Amino acid sequence: MPTELRPSTARLLQCIERLYESRNQSVRVLQVGACDGKRFDPLFRFISTHKGVSGVFVEPIVEYFDLLVKNYQHIPGARFFNVAISDHNGISNIRLVDPEAILNKTVPEWAVGISTLERNRNAIDGILISEDNFLKIQEKTIERSVSVVEVNKFVRESHCEDYDVYLSDCEGHDYTILSAMDLDKFHPEVIFAESMLMSNKELSEIQSKLQYYGYEFEYDDADLIAYTKAVASHEAVVE
Known part of the structure; x- marks a missing residue:
């Protein structure tokens, strides 16, 4: 594991720490594609060590869902x-x-986090991995049917409209979700999502949408983060 956080992850933790301090030590998170909640997760340590942080955690793969419930x-x-x-x-x-x-x-082990609804967008199809790892993964790739819920319907029916943080790692599907998200009705203070599998055009579209809704926007080689000006006014610039 890297000892230094990526800029987007460092910013995420800064923003959540600020929200935690300014909201009487209470932050609510909606995490989509949460896997088991622990492995390769940027928020597990924070959530586990800060009383008052809670939320809704979504994971379609039943084996990881069961671990997610256990871990949280x-x-x-x-x-x-x-x-x-x-x-x-x-x-x-x-x-x-x-x-x-x-x-x-x-x-x-990182193959735990590459389940996808997409085609030809992530490591399951050999994107951004070595040929050797691709061959190993290809031999062990399986397919399942899962229940799918439209993002705005889910936010509404799970009563997440006023949640503070949205976090997703959906292996190439983050663009689809963010494009469909109704930010007039669901406007979290912080939005964090995997962006490394978006095309430049898709990333630009998401940036334009989020900035239109008043968010500050940053990204690095893995993830994007957007946060409201209220959060930004309290944060130092990440070097």
Whole structure:
């Protein structure tokens, strides 16, 4: 694991710390694609060590969903949903690396986090990984049907409209979700999402949308972060 945080992750933690201090030590998070809540997760330590932080955690892969519930069972008020989030409702096929292969260490551990609704956008299709790892993953890739809920319907029905932080890691599907998100009705103080699998055009579209709604916008080689001016006014610039 890297010892230094990426700029976007450092900014995320700064923003959440500020929200935590300014809101009587209470922050609510909506996390989509939460996996098991622990491995490779930028918020696990903060959530686990700060009383008053809670939220809604969404994960479509049942094996990781069960671990997610276990890892966050000590968080008062936490709620968990075993669905995928998208721009439509229904049933979709999701591809993933067989959890047994990860458990048996026949593929890299990071394969736990590459389940995707997309095609030809992430590591399951060899994007941004070595040929050797791609061949290992390809042999262990499986497909399942999962329930899908449209993002605005989910926010409304799970009563997340006034949540402070939105966080997603959806392996190429973040663009679809952010494009569909109704920021007139759901306007979190902080939005953090994987951007490394977006095209330049897609990233530019999301930047324009978020800035239109009054967010400050930053990104690095992995993720984007947007935050309101109220949060920005209290933050130092990340070098």
